[in-house]
Amino acid sequence: MLNAIEVILICLVAQAAVTDLAMRKIPNVLILSGLLLAMILHLLGGQPWAPLSQWLAGTLAGFFLFLPLYLLRGMAAGDVKLMAMVGAFVGPSAAVQIGLLAYVIGGVLAVLLLLCGGRxxxxxxxxxxxxxxxxxxxxxxxxxxxxxxxxxxxGGIPYGVAIALGTSGVVAWAHR
Structure with a gap:
């Protein structure tokens, strides 16, 4: 059974994926709302400093995991910020798992788009x-x-979709 934090996270990444597909952009308001919501949920979850450090460590892990592709111009800033938001919810360890799975899914998406697009x-x-x-x-x-x-x-890859699928996959795998 999914807990409330996981349900909220899945809803946020699903919205990011839909928006990324429709507009090829992930809104900053979605990212900032998610970061703030993750912080509040962590603070309500127990001791004030341990969850806050999990929030910060997860945010940084998600951010720095995708930053190299942004610097190489292979990914948009919204994707990096979305991964940071996901890390804020799940912490650093799960953020790395989600990021690696999103890399694989994004690679498959890229190959499919290249093959279907004839480029x-x-x-x-x-x-x-x-x-x-x-x-x-x-x-x-x-x-x-x-x-x-x-x-x-x-062509651009809607990496919000890869992040949403990676997040859903890691959350589902944790509850198998």
Whole structure:
């Protein structure tokens, strides 16, 4: 049986997914409301400092888990903020689980969108452009830092859907 916090979280991420699909944007008011609601629910749940530290640690875990993709221009800021909100509800450990599952689901969505949209070549070119400098550095070649080349997007991924599915999956798995 789901508890009230999990039901509220699932409703919030479902709303974010629907909005992301419809408008390709996750509203800040949804994120801020969720962060505030998570804090209030944590404070009502027991001792004032232990739940508050869970809230903060979960928020930071969710935020920093998706920040690298935002910095590489592979994800929008709303997706990063949504993951931070999810972390505020569930804490750092579950936030990492949800984030990793959302990465997998988002990757599957990306591949499906590329295959259905007929833009496989452009998508592969973008992956190579982003990953080639990282690969050269891993192989030990000294490279001067250069800004990422401007690359054409092959389409946006509604990552709110991946986060909602990842959240639902982790919550469901915890209650099996």
């Amino acid at each position: 496989r070549r452009e998508g592969w070119r973008n992956v190579v452009l982003v990953c080639k400098p990282l690969l050269w550095r891993l192989l030990g070649l000294p490279l001067a830092p250069v800004p990422l080349a401007s690359i054409a997007s092959v």
